[in-house]
Every structure is written in C-alpha cells, then in structure tokens.
Amino acid sequence: MRILMIGAPGAGKGTQAARLAANFSLTHVSSGDILRGHVREQSAVGRKVDGYLNSGTLVPDEILLDLLRDPLLEAGRAAGYVLDGFPRNLKQARAAHEMAEPLGVDVQAAVYLDVEREELVKRMLARAEREHRSDDRVEVIEQRLALFDEHTRPLIDYYAALKRVVTVDGARDEDDVTRSLVLELEKLTLD
Numbered sequence: 126m127r128i129l130m131i132g133a134p135g136a137g138k139g140t141q142a143a144r145l146a147a148n149f150s151l152t153h154v155s156s157g158d159i160l161r162g163h164v165r166e167q168s169a170v171g172r173k174v175d176g177y178l179n180s181g182t183l184v185p186d187e188i189l190l191d192l193l194r195d196p197l198l199e200a201g202r203a204a205g206y207v208l209d210g211f212p213r214n215l216k217q218a219r220a221a222h223e224m225a226e227p228l229g230v231d232v233q234a235a236v237y238l239d240v241e242r243e244e245l246v247k248r249m250l251a252r253a254e255r256e257h258r259s260d261d262r263v264e265v266i267e268q269r270l271a272l273f274d275e276h277t278r279p280l281i282d283y284y285a286a287l288k289r290v291v292t293v294d295g296a297r298d299e300d301d302v303t304r305s306l307v308l309e310l311e312k313l314t315l316d
C-alpha cells in the first residue's frame with residue numbers, strides 16, 4: 126500500500142502516519158523528521174535548511190526531491206510507504222508522480238486529516254510545551270497555517286481529481302482517527 130498524508134500542521138499527520146505504517150507494515154517517510162535529522166547532525170543539507178525550519182517556511186523543492194527520491198522508491202519497491210509532509214505543494218506532487226509512476230510505485234491514496242484551525246493552534250501550542258520544536262511558536266504557527274492554505278491545500282483537489290482522496294475527521298481522539306483511517310483504507314481496492 127502506498128499512501129500519503131495531507132493535513133495542516135498540528136492535524137496529527139506524524140502520529141497517524143506512524144500508526145498506519147505499523148498497522149499495514151509500511152515504511153513511514155517523514156520529510157520533517159528527515160530535515161530535522163540533518164539539522165541535528167549539522168550536515169551540509171542541515172546547514173542549508175535550518176533557517177527555513179526555524180521560520181516555518183518551505184524548504185526549496187529541489188532539496189526535498191533529492192532527499193526523498195531514494196527513500197520513496199525503496200519503500201515503494203518493498204511493502205509500501207506512508208508519506209508524511211511530502212509532497213507539500215503541486216510542484217512536488219507532480220515531481221513525485223513523475224519519479225514514481227514509471228517504476229510502478231506511485232501514490233494510491235491521499236489521506237486528508239480534516240481539523241479546524243482553532244484546534245490546530247491549540248494542539249501546536251501544547252506540542253511546544255512537550256517537544257520544544259523551534260517552529261511551534263505563535264508567529265511561526267500562523268505562518269505555517271497560511272502556507273498550508275496557499276500551497277498544500279490545493280493537493281486535496283489534485284488527488285480528488287485522480288479519485289484518490291480519503292477524508293477523515295481528524296479532530297477526534299487519536300485512537301478513533303486511526304480506526305477510521307484503517308477502515309477506510311481497507312475498503313479501497315488497491316492493486
């Protein structure tokens with residue numbers, strides 16, 4: 126199974142992606158985790174992307190595509206993947222398609238975790254207390270939500286046109302969201 130998560134920051138993408146990966150034995154590929162790993166290690170890529178992560182702006186597409194190509198194709202050839210945080214805009218979605226389609230490892234379903242804005246802000250502020258992420262600050266949160274609306278939300282229509290969107294109410298308890306997701310994904314007939 127090859128799926129991707131679409132959700133505003135704070136919608137629970139990371140949590141649900143990890144649970145779906147465990148449930149369906151898939152590889153969880155998180156662009157944010159990969160980028161934060163590079164920043165922690167202070168690699169060449171890490172030094173390049175640090176500023177973008179801190180300010181909550183999007184890292185240039187070319188960097189993401191270079192970082193994600195191998196994990197995506199590798200996982201696609203194995204049992205499948207759950208993409209979390211990538212693609213983040215239409216350009217990345219098209220590039221991912223061009224990369225994966227010829228190898229038969231294109232995305233089969235895009236999960237949209239629908240959560241209203243007030244709840245998203247509440248969750249990110251709570252996460253700031255727990256994890257001290259540099260981008261969970263009020264000004265940066267606003268910026269990330271605006272970027273989601275402008276660049277990432279159009280992906281819902283993009284995948285809907287391909288009849289590949291599964292929308293789930295993400296505002297409920299984590300376990301309820303996981304149960305709905307598993308049920309919905311099991312209903313799909315995937316090749």
Ligand code: AMP
Nearest residue numbers: 156157177178181182183184210211213
């Ligand atoms: P996330 O953990 O998915 O919320 O990502 C944290 C930060 O990493 C984002 O605010 C961006 O700065 C960067 N990032 C993660 N994924 C992408 C992507 N696909 N394209 C551009 N920037 C990204």
